[in-house]
Amino acid sequence: MEKKVRVRFAPSPTGGLHLGGVRTVLYNYLFARQHKGDFILRIEDTDQNRYVEGAEEYIQECLKWCGLEPDESPLHGGPYAPYRQSERKEMYREYAEQLVKQGNAYYAFDTPEELEAMRDKFRTEENPSPQYNHSTREKMRSSLTLNDDEVSRLLGEGTPHVIRIKMPENETLSFTDMIRGEVSFNSSLSDDKVLLKGDGMPTYHLAVVVDDYAMKITHAFRGEEWLPSAPVHLLLWKYLGWLEDMPQWAHLPLILKPDGHGKLSKRDGDRLGFPVFAMNWKDSKTAELTQGFRELGFLPEAFINMLAVLGWNDGTEQELYSRDELIERFSLDHVHKGGAKFNYEKAKWFNHEWIKKLPADKWQMTVRKDFEQKGVTIEDEEKFSKVLELVKDRCTLLTDFWEQASFFFKSPETIEVAAVKPKWNEDKAMFFDILAEKLTVQEEWTAANIELLFKETAAEKGIKMGELQLPFRIMLVGGKFGPTVFDIAALIGKTETIGRIRKGLTNIG
RNA sequence: GGAGCGUUGGUCAAGGGGUUAAGACACCUCCCUUUCACGGAGGAAUCACGGGUUCGAUUCCCGUACGCUCUACCA
Numbered sequence: 001m002e003k004k005v006r007v008r009f010a011p012s013p014t015g016g017l018h019l020g021g022v023r024t025v026l027y028n029y030l031f032a033r034q035h036k037g038d039f040i041l042r043i044e045d046t047d048q049n050r051y052v053e054g055a056e057e058y059i060q061e062c063l064k065w066c067g068l069e070p071d072e073s074p075l076h077g078g079p080y081a082p083y084r085q086s087e088r089k090e091m092y093r094e095y096a097e098q099l100v101k102q103g104n105a106y107y108a109f110d111t112p113e114e115l116e117a118m119r120d121k122f123r124t125e126e127n128p129s130p131q132y133n134h135s136t137r138e139k140m141r142s143s144l145t146l147n148d149d150e151v152s153r154l155l156g157e158g159t160p161h162v163i164r165i166k167m168p169e170n171e172t173l174s175f176t177d178m179i180r181g182e183v184s185f186n187s188s189l190s191d192d193k194v195l196l197k198g199d200g201m202p203t204y205h206l207a208v209v210v211d212d213y214a215m216k217i218t219h220a221f222r223g224e225e226w227l228p229s230a231p232v233h234l235l236l237w238k239y240l241g242w243l244e245d246m247p248q249w250a251h252l253p254l255i256l257k258p259d260g261h262g263k264l265s266k267r268d269g270d271r272l273g274f275p276v277f278a279m280n281w282k283d284s285k286t287a288e289l290t291q292g293f294r295e296l297g298f299l300p301e302a303f304i305n306m307l308a309v310l311g312w313n314d315g316t317e318q319e320l321y322s323r324d325e326l327i328e329r330f331s332l333d334h335v336h337k338g339g340a341k342f343n344y345e346k347a348k349w350f351n352h353e354w355i356k357k358l359p360a361d362k363w364q365m366t367v368r369k370d371f372e373q374k375g376v377t378i379e380d381e382e383k384f385s386k387v388l389e390l391v392k393d394r395c396t397l398l399t400d401f402w403e404q405a406s407f408f409f410k411s412p413e414t415i416e417v418a419a420v421k422p423k424w425n426e427d428k429a430m431f432f433d434i435l436a437e438k439l440t441v442q443e444e445w446t447a448a449n450i451e452l453l454f455k456e457t458a459a460e461k462g463i464k465m466g467e468l469q470l471p472f473r474i475m476l477v478g479g480k481f482g483p484t485v486f487d488i489a490a491l492i493g494k495t496e497t498i499g500r501i502r503k504g505l506t507n508i509g
Numbered sequence: 510g511g512a513g514c515g516u517u518g519g520u521c522a523a524g525g526g527g528u529u530a531a532g533a534c535a536c537c538u539c540c541c542u543u544u545c546a547c548g549g550a551g552g553a554a555u556c557a558c559g560g561g562u563u564c565g566a567u568u569c570c571c572g573u574a575c576g577c578u579c580u581a582c583c584a
Contacts, residue, residue, distance in 0.1 A: 012584050047583055112582075118536075126510045129580050162582055189512055190580085197582040204584050228513055228579040251514085254577075258520080261576060313522065315531050336522085339577065340516050346521065346534045356547085393547040404546090466543035473544055481545035
């Protein structure tokens with residue numbers, strides 16, 4: 001019988017959740033759903049130095065916002081709990097000891113200073129980063145070089161030590177990556193990675209293997225940066241006797257900086273003016289706030305869609321996919337091998353498309369909250385809906401609605417007088433004066449009626465419509481933008497329209 | 510330095526021995542609109558280079574170049 005598909009996203013709680021991270025979550029999630037499998041969130045908090053308070057909750061919240069919630073996690077629980085590596089500490093040591101007994105790993109007593117000294121000693125122009133490997137390990141203090149009595153004594157005295165894997169010499173290690181096909185490495189090229197640290201915590205290398213095995217993970221997705229350490233993991237699966245259960249790997253292409261080269265980082269976002277994190281992230285130490293896609297006005301649907309097609313396509317011309325469509329269409333053999341530069345303009349385009357595509361009630365509340373935060377309370381639901389419908393074509397981000405629609409609810413504070421002043425004259429002033437009078441007695445307040453009245457009055461005064469529309473717009477809106485003026489007048493109501501004309505008249509004239 | 514991985518317009522990319530080498534974003538022109546957008550019609554722009562294999566390579570093979578990742582008691 002086929003094993004049930006189980007995948008996992010395994011972040012370290014060290015800060016904001018990066019675009020690349022969300023995409024890894026997405027691919028995991030899509031794969032799991034497509035195969036009716038389980039999606040697990042496992043927190044890899046084995047590095048006490050990098051641990052950041054609140055980061056785990058933040059990650060959970062991001063997944064929730066994206067609509068990619070796990071089936072098992074520290075929060076939801078599950079049959080393989082705990083899902084936090086710090087709470088699984090004991091089991092890693094056991095396996096590490098087992099490897100030592102088998103001769104596949106060893107105790108190393110070198111101090112950080114000794115390691116540094118070793119690196120300094122062997123560092124040359126040709127070899128800028130000397131490794132702790134078959135050629136150097138003979139010269140270090142470990143259970144490989146010390147006699148048994150000495151080792152037991154050191155251990156007995158509680159001497160700080162780590163457990164390192166003993167990499168074999170000259171073995172070809174290969175495996176089949178779901179995206180890249182067969183990849184192989186020479187075992188001599190990898191160093192003797194630390195498996196268990198001095199503080200008793202495992203490193204990533206030991207922890208992923210042990211946990212993926214314990215949690216019955218069948219497919220493992222991770223960034224391409226992990227490819228070079230895959231042989232170490234492969235060896236661990238083998239030494240621990242679990243090779244049969246090793247998950248299939250997929251090393252995902254990286255998301256690159258839009259300019260220049262290299263992996264996209266939070267810094268690039270700050271530098272180039274776009275978000276990199278899914279949601280706002282506030283560093284608890286520096287109190288520095290980094291803006292997220294959510295707060296900048298992105299729809300989760302758009303965010304997910306944009307990420308899905310950054311490195312994947314279904315071979316057709318389609319670009320807009322709902323989450324369910326993605327679940328149906330996603331496939332690993334259409335995932336690109338090369339990295340993709342992030343393009344913020346395109347990301348915004350996706351958002352614009354989703355604003356137009358989604359029914360307004362999906363995002364209305366977000367806009368409303370934004371308005372209320374900026375001091376405009378919505379009293380008339382119906383008017384609010386009509387306004388949103390009227391301006392949504394002009395909004396790329398949800399936060400654009402403020403600029404495009406706030407004038408429907410409050411009179412513009414300043415108006416762009418300069419736009420009409422040069423062509424302003426007595427006749428025009430008179431026109432608006434008469435218009436205001438006529439509007440006062442206008443019974444049925446509709447865009448069509450207002451337009452009709454406007455036209456008639458213009459004809460009477462012998463002024464062209466076009467000459468008058470811009471001033472009218474400036475009076476109502478404050479600037480040269482927005483929908484048709486008559487629609488605006490109809491929506492803001494009679495009193496307000498007349499009020500803005502009068503006010504505009506005094507400002508311009 | 511070494512290893513691994515990668516390379517189709519400015520960007521995301523389809524295609525995969527014979528094609529006018531799709532499409533999208535951005536850019537340019539025009540139309541619509543006497544506002545700003547949306548929308549519509551066009552335009553410019555691409556197979557990194559060199560060798561093979563082949564009647565024929567963007568596509569397959571080998572090199573080269575370039576880029577990225579890794580080379581921590583970080584993940």
